[in-house]
Amino acid sequence: MxxxxxxxxxxxxxxxxxxxxxxxxxxxxxxxxxxxxxxxxxxxxxxxxxxxxxxxxxxxxxxxxxxxxxxxxxxxxxxxxxxxxxxxxxxxxxxxxxxxxxxxxxxxxxxxxxxxxxxxxxxxxxxxxxxxxxxxxxxxxxxxxxxxxxxxxxxxxxxxxxxxxxxxxxxxxxxxxxxxxxxxxxxxxxxxxxxxxxFYIMRITTKRISSMVRLAENISKGKFTSIEDTRNDELTALASSLNIMSSKLDKNIRELKNRNAELNKFAYVVSHDLKAPIRGIHNVITWIEEDLDNQLSPELKRYLNIIPQKTKRMEALINGLLDYARLNINVPPELINTNTLVKEIADSIVPRNFTLEISDLPELFTERIKLEQVFANLISNAVKYTPQENGIIQISCRKFYKHYEFSVKDNGIGIAGEYHKKIFEIFQTLREQNEQESTGVGLAIVKKIIDDKQEDIIVISKVGAGAEFIFTWRNS
CATH class of the missing domain: 1.20.120.1730 (Four Helix Bundle (Hemerythrin (Met), subunit A))
Structure with a gap:
């Protein structure tokens, strides 16, 4: 009925x-x-x-x-x-x-x-x-x-x-x-x-709606279950629609995972195939410099010196693409001491002549590799665009009701307002194209991770006044 x-x-x-x-x-x-x-x-x-x-x-x-x-x-x-x-x-x-x-x-x-x-x-x-x-x-x-x-x-x-x-x-x-x-x-x-x-109508309605809400929550968490509803009424149609949606999403996600796995394999193969000729070009230039060093004019030597820079930039771009492709890999969440994680990243990236200030950071139950990539790319970006003499990098955190707000701030060259959104696009960089340090992939990786986590990131910066990247993060 x-x-x-x-x-x-x-x-x-x-x-x-x-x-x-x-x-x-x-x-x-x-x-x-x-x-x-x-x-x-x-x-x-x-x-x-x-x-x-x-x-x-x-x-x-x-x-x-x-x-x-x-x-x-x-x-x-x-x-x-x-x-x-x-x-x-x-x-x-x-x-x-x-x-x-x-x-x-x-x-x-x-x-x-x-x-x-x-x-x-x-x-x-x-x-x-x-x-x-x-x-x-x-x-x-x-x-x-x-x-x-x-x-x-x-x-x-x-x-x-x-x-x-x-x-x-x-x-x-x-x-x-x-x-x-x-x-x-x-x-x-x-x-x-x-x-x-x-009481009867509320009981059967509330019970069935609660089961549908749980199903919707499971779907949002990637658990594509289903519910049984034998009553032939309006809620049965809704339950059937949710079951169909869950089944289709489960099928699409499995297909997407298979395609992502194939794409990852393809990316590794392509990167290996692309790196081989680059290494070959580098080796040829080295042989030319060793065998014909006395016969090369200064201008030709200058051209030969540009070729390794370009090949290194190409290799850096390939590595960046590989890192971008790895973002589709899901790992189980774990308890992470953010203070320890950031200090380990900073030790490997921040030069000794920089002043590094890290406030008390929280413990999070989340995916380590993604949070690590966010901090690594933001700290690396701060180092690249901050003068070596008086470089200062400040990392802090504020706790809100349902999330944390992290900040990575530097006193570098700053970013003009018209580039605040553009810097998060892949292959977009503020450096010259012949400088190997910047590939334009790092901030794109950060933006993709933040978007996948349904979080937010903004940049506060002016030219010559440093830059501050602020992003939110929730426990899994």
Whole structure:
């Protein structure tokens, strides 16, 4: 399965859990809303029931006061009730709706109240006309019976409402608890799925990327290994590309080594073949000078003296080319005391009348022959271009975080700015071509070694102010 598909599945699962959580919360919130709405409506129903019952009781009390005192002031509350109670019944009917037990009870209360109203109107009329007929009606206790029935009906109505109210209160609390529980469950599942999927993808991705990084590091160090990746995803394609690159580089490096070996053999053969005629020319000139010394004119002797100089320069050029060709040879690194190495080189190159100053140089784990060639050519270059009388050569080093910076400084003739880059090209020299000491190969060898090591070298110099060569070097 592709890595992108795995990530998509993980995110899809998390999104589905979030959607399920949102849907559950929505449904629970609807139940909470319905139960809350019912409780609010129930509060209004109970309040209206108490208000209606209170209004009916007020009418009854006013009616009894009128019967006892014959004072019509008591009937004010009675007549006010006649206006308000029907409205209260209508409001209550709208709140409780149709087709339920409470509606039946409310209808029976309204009927009983209407019966009581008829009864009360009859008593009022009797009170106005004949006290005896009033007494006869009262003895039957019709009004008391109606009032008792109304009270019982209201009690039953309220009991049913309180029961429903209690049920919906429990439902409301249950819905709230369920909402919290489901939210916690889905949140926990989302976190678990997110953490597990993230950890899983990071683990397999990091592990495989680390193996690819190690492969790339091995390739950079010349170890052309390969890695196994059986997963069929995007990283597998990258691993396959790295394996192919490693294989091709390994093949190319082997071919290059074979060609370099052939070129080295060719260089040795060519140098031997080139040196043979040079030695022959030198021998012929020597024989001519020995056999015909008395017969040679001064001008001819001067020409014959130039020929050995040219042949020696040619031999020096051939030796320089051989040294340049040997730079392709790799030797294992070793621990080197740079102080000891530089002193040994200086003893064989620097004249005794020079002042040589060597600061404390570090120990390095590196290829000895290449570092030796760099110092030998730089010190040799300093000797060649420094006057013998007051010659000073200073060799120092500075340590940085990841590398060392070496300096070889002299007080020689210096180098003009336009030649600072040109001197590192092969066969480029500041001396005359007939001077055998300089072949123009030494600094080219230094530059090639520095470039192969991926280091840097610069020259700081002015004409007549000496020269300082600064190069960097790292441990292998």
């Amino acid at each position: 592709k890595l992108s598909t795995q990530i998509l599945l993980a995110f899809t699962l998390i999104i589905l859990l979030s959607v399920a959580d949102s849907y559950t919360n929505y449904m629970m919130s609807k139940k909470v809303q319905l139960n809350s709405h019912f409780l609010a409506r129930s509060e209004e129903i109970i309040r209206n029931s108490n208000k209606t019952h209170k209004a009916i009781i007020g009418m009854q009390s006013a009616f009894r006061g009128y019967l006892l005192t014959d004072d019509k002031v008591f009937l004010d509350s009675y007549f006010e009730g006649l206006k308000n109670v029907p409205n209260l019944f209508q409001v209550q009917k709208k709140r409780i709706g149709d087709h339920n037990t409470q509606r039946t009870i409310l209808d029976s209360i309204e009927m009983l109240h209407n019966d009581w109203l008829k009864y009360s109107e009859q008593l009022i009329e009797s009170r106005k006309k004949d006290a005896n007929s009033l007494q006869t009606i009262l003895i039957k206790h019709v009004g008391k019976k109606i009032n008792d029935d109304i009270s019982k009906k209201f009690t039953k109505f309220d009991r049913i409402e309180y029961k429903r109210r209690k049920h919906h209160s429990v439902m409301l609390l249950t819905s709230l608890n369920y909402t919290r529980t489901f939210s916690l469950i889905f949140l926990t599942l989302t976190i678990i799925v997110g953490v597990i999927s993230t």
